[in-house]
Amino acid sequence: MCVLYPYPECHRATHGARHTPRLVRDSPIVSAIGLHGGMDHVELRTEADAVLAELVGDREGSARLREDQWQAVAALVEEHRRALVVQRTGWGKSAVYFVATALLRRRGAGPTVIISPLLALMRNQVEAAARAGIRARTINSANPEDWEAIYGEVERGETDVLLVSPERLNSVDFRDQVLPRLAATTGLLVVDEAHCISDWGHDFRPDYRRLRTMLAELPAGVPVLATTATANARVTADVAEQLGTGAGDALVLRGPLDRESLRLGVLVLPDAAHRLAWLGERLGELPGSGIIYTLTVAAAEEIAAFLRQRGYPVASYTGKTENADRLQAEEDLLANRVKALVATSALGMGFDKPDLGFVVHVGSPSSPIAYYQQVGRAGRGVDHADVLLLPGREDEAIWAYFASVGFPPEEQVRRTLAVLEGAGRPMSLPALEPLVDLRRSRLETMLKVLDVDGAVKRVKGGWAATGQAWAYDAERYAWVARQRQAEQQAMREYVSTTRCRMEFLQRQLDDEKAAPCGRCDTCAGPWLDPAVSAGALAAATGELDRPGVEVEPRKMWPTGLAAVGMDLKGRIPAGRQALTGRALGRLSDIGWGNRLRPLLSAQAADGPVPDDVLRAVVTVLADWARSPGGWATGSPDAVARPVGVVAVPSRTRPQLVGSLAEGVARVGRLPLLGSLAHTPHADEYAAHRSNSAQRLRALAESFTVPGELAAALAATDGPVLLVDDFTDSGWTLAVGARLLRQAGADDVLPLVLALAG
Structure with missing residues (x-):
């Protein structure tokens, strides 16, 4: 189905005819409706649906925004409100901000700025915008040579959508020079994967909290849209507060999280060799092409190598994969030139392939919310997709490692602040690192949190203490640690439950409409044979040994x-x-x-x-x-x-x-x-x-x-x-x-x- 509007009528319009949708200022639909503002509510809805028809290539003009999508668009365009949308993967969140962008731009608004966390998400969104005739550019670590030219295009009004990675928000030059100009000219601010802003969530990223600065500098009346598919009630409330959308006039749209196309299952096999052998024999039986998720880079590379030896066209995709190789792997999966990408969480939020037929996890993620997010890659544009978890005994050790690199103890934080205060000058990470006994990645994350809290500031030359009082919120950090432990226990229960697996995940995300799905292996019975042949097991054992x-x-x-x-x-x-x-x-x-x-x-x-x-x-x-x-x-x-x-x-x-x-x-x-x-x-x-x-x-x-x-x-x-x-x-x-x-x-x-x- 369509990235922008994931419903059958969209699927027929975009895939039933060879037509590339465009959004242009002089299109017949635009000319018939007019570009002026001041239209009433009914006329705005008519125009929004017409834009959607343009976006999805519906020549008959029958495409319609659903009521919850239209409610979000109207809040942004008509009322200039701030909205938080928590909807399942594939609901059509990008349709909301693309339609809203088109309507706002016609009314003289500045470009839409979308904060996107991963390069895969950015690439998908830029491609979707191009297909729709919307001029989109991106600022991220992969294209620094293009930044100045892109800034010029934005200032000249030649760009409709600018996608920015959250890390840019904490870059000194971007924060001090570019961000104020963007805040002054932005017509719509979109925060995609907004659960990253919450340290109660499964994927907290301190760079996201820099959005407070941009929100504070936005002119009055600039609408804000925050979207996520993976937020329970606590994270939803926290994100609303972080984004300044917690006021009484803010709109929060939260929908049911059941994914009717997904069939969930768990297969507990004796050891790693049996899991590898099962994949080697059964991968070809899984529908279409898909993703095999692993918990570590080493596992991804091991499994990909073994499956290639067994004759499957697969590629590995991890945080260590070169950018050019990542691009090629994404393109190969989108074009069905590979059976699967064997990936870590580096292939995560926002990667969109509507006909993805399966998601297999070799190893259990530590959070049911993270698991729900990853399995949501599958089944967006097909009626049926298989989701399978193959848990392993190494999972708990990997969970323990990642849990050990949380926010540092107070003593180490105070030591870092004392070093910065005593230096009397900015200090770079390499200069600071020998004096504080923290690994560089952990030190940088801690400094970003302290930056948001006002205790330090990133400046030319590194980091400097501000002298502001700062309190170590031990109670909050302990609560977060307990939350992580509770999430790990929930994943153990997901593996062993005899109740509906989809309902289990929905309840973990506080979905009030959680109910048995009738499709998973506990509702409808197992559909996978756990047996492996002696030859396949011998090959897998030899590979692992x-x-x-x-x-x-x-x-x-x-x-x-x-x-x-x-x-x-x-x-x-x-x-x-x-x-x-x-x-x-x-x-x-x-x-x-x-x-x-x-x-x-x-x-x-x-x-x-x-x-x-x-x-x-x-x-x-x-x-x-x-x-x-x-x-x-x-x-x-x-x-x-x-x-x-x-x-x-x-x-x-x-x-x-x-x-x-x-x-x-x-x-x-x-x-x-x-x-x-x-x-x-x-x-x-x-x-x-x-x-x-x-x-x-x-x-x-x-x-x-x-x-x-x-x-x-x-x-x-x-x-x-x-x-x-x-x-x-x-x-x-x-x-x-x-x-x-x-x-x-x-x-x-x-x-x-x-x-x-």
């Missing part, structure tokens, strides 16, 4: 080390770097990650390396030797064969690391040269550090090369294997390699059980 992941070495020192008393900067000298190493697997993947997470968890007891794990490590070494540049290839640029093994000392898992180093040395017939040693003061540096500068400072003071190891290194001629249990930031391996190279090692080849992330 395949060990070996490259470990890229650190090549640059972190910035700002001088601030913590370390005279290191720039590139790490080649003679002090590690070479590219190997890990048995990633903690985030669904293969070896499931085996390694229990072994390396904080609660796990220390003990010798398990036999199957050691055998897999030996396989990694053998594959490494035969890989391009490996020591067994005999090529001129090959790394020399390792001549010894060195262990990294561990306070938490000494038996595991020690037995791993001993086993590798024994099987590889290499001498165990010894271990790095902890310094006498290592304990005071042992606390976990969050960012690179802090970690490096701690590690540099924690290790030394004992005399017997130094003597053994001096007697060797070739690279050594540096063995540890896992690597996260990479700085332990970098510090260890630097010490060993300084002590005489020719090269250092890191070998670890697990790569975090």
